[in-house]
Amino acid sequence: MDYPKSVPSVGLVDGRFVDENLVAGTPGSLIPAVWGNSVTEELLGVVKAAGMTPAEGVNDQLLTAFKKLLSLASPMASRVTEVSASKALLVDELGLVLISANASDTTITLPAVNGLAGVRDVIVRRTDNSANRLVVQAAGNDRIRFHTHLSASGYPFLVLVGAGDWWHLRSDGSGNWWPVGRFDATPLGRIVFESSTTLNPGGYGALNGREFLRAEWPWLWDHAVQSGMLRAEASRAGGWSSGDGIKTFRGPEVRGEFIRVLDEQRNIDTGRVAGSWQNGTNITGDNGYAPAIHGIGDISTIGVDPTTFGGLVYYTTAAVAEPLSSGFWGMTRPRNVAYPGRLKLI
Incomplete structure (x- = not known):
């Protein structure tokens, strides 16, 4: 594309356009048809390359085409947007979105995927550590395609839990946002132990038998249903419960329990x-002696050496004497360390 130097035309000086000069009596430039058609084809080429159909009455197609083509080269905009209240994000606000829910429960709605110019990325990151709920919502019937092993179409929203929690999402032009990365990709429903009583970011909650609303945690409810460990509320033990059977469900209660491999x-x-409780069991020692003695006070009264039994040493005190008829006779509890248990919620 160039000035029409190769087409001799009235009013062109070295191929460049000039205005009419009434004093000198020289005419203004006339646009040659071949050059006008060439320029038009150049512009239409950009529109067509973006997968768009040229329309005479639409005046922003070139700009839209440029945005779409640029998004194909780099779907992540070099923009940082800070949000501190519920709102619907504009297309131009995509990029790194820093969200604070410190004031109240907050919902951020993503732009409609079909309204975006091409493939677009967004990173949504939580900046506050309050207990307020922070939801990232897809627009309309759009879906966020996470935990597709539970629901093939994904879910209409996700939640950000804890300061620093983030998700990197990419639109596909067909009504979906796909996770590209996230702060913590530990599998949903996994139990972990922490060396801190503070909840870490990334989607964790206390392992305390908490009651959830199915509408607020649909992926966690799907996990419970498909876990093989879902029971009625009255018999849930250490597994999941169906809650009230309609709106709620409950997570596992494991506080103060020892974990045994199924x-x-x-x-x-x-x-x-899976998830069932088991009471302590009287077990004969592996050395062939009678069951180990637990909780005995002055064991010399039953004719046993007061410091050793079956090759093992016991520390005794008359203050905690336990009769042989006790249901805990022979049970032992080894020295142990208590760590806070956590459950991956998303």
């Missing part, structure tokens, strides 16, 4: 159901 057909701990 037998799963090994036939050592037979008859166990």
Whole structure:
């Protein structure tokens, strides 16, 4: 594309356009048809390359085409947007979006995927550490395609839990946002132990049998339904419960419990159901002696050496004497450390 130097035309000086000069009596430039058609084809080429159909009555097609083509080269805009209240994000606000829900529960709605010019990225990051709920919502019938192993179409929203929690999402032009990355990709529903009583960011909650609303945690409810550990509220033990059977459900309650690996057909701990409780058991020691003594006070009264039994040493005190008829006779509890348990919620 160039000035029409190759087309001799009235009013062109070295191929460049000039105005009419009444004093000198020289005419203004006339646009040659071949050059006008060439310029038009150059511009239409940009519009067509963006997958758009040229329309005579639309005056912003070139700009829209440029935006779309640029997004194909780099879907992430070099923009930082700060948000401190519920709002619908504009297309031009995509990029790194820093969100504070410190004032109240907050919902951020993403732009409609089909209204975007091409593929676009957004990183939504939480900046506050309050207990307020922070929701990132897809527009209309759009979906966010996370945890598709539970729901093939994904979910209409996600939540950001804790300061520093973030998700990197990419639109596909067909009604979906796809996760490209996130702060913590630990699998949903996993139990972990922490060396801090403070909840870490990334989607964790206390392992305390909390009650959830199914509408607010649909992916976690799907996980519970498909876990093989869902029971009625009255018999939930350490598994999931169906809550009120309509609107709620409950997470596992594991506080103060020891964790044992499920037998799963090994036939050592037979008859166990995942998430079930088991009372302590009197077990004869592996050395062939009688069950180990636990909680005995002055064991010399039963004719046993007061410091050793079965090759093991016991520390005793008359203040905690326990009769042989006790249901805890022979049970032992090893020295242990208590760490806070956490549950991955999203």
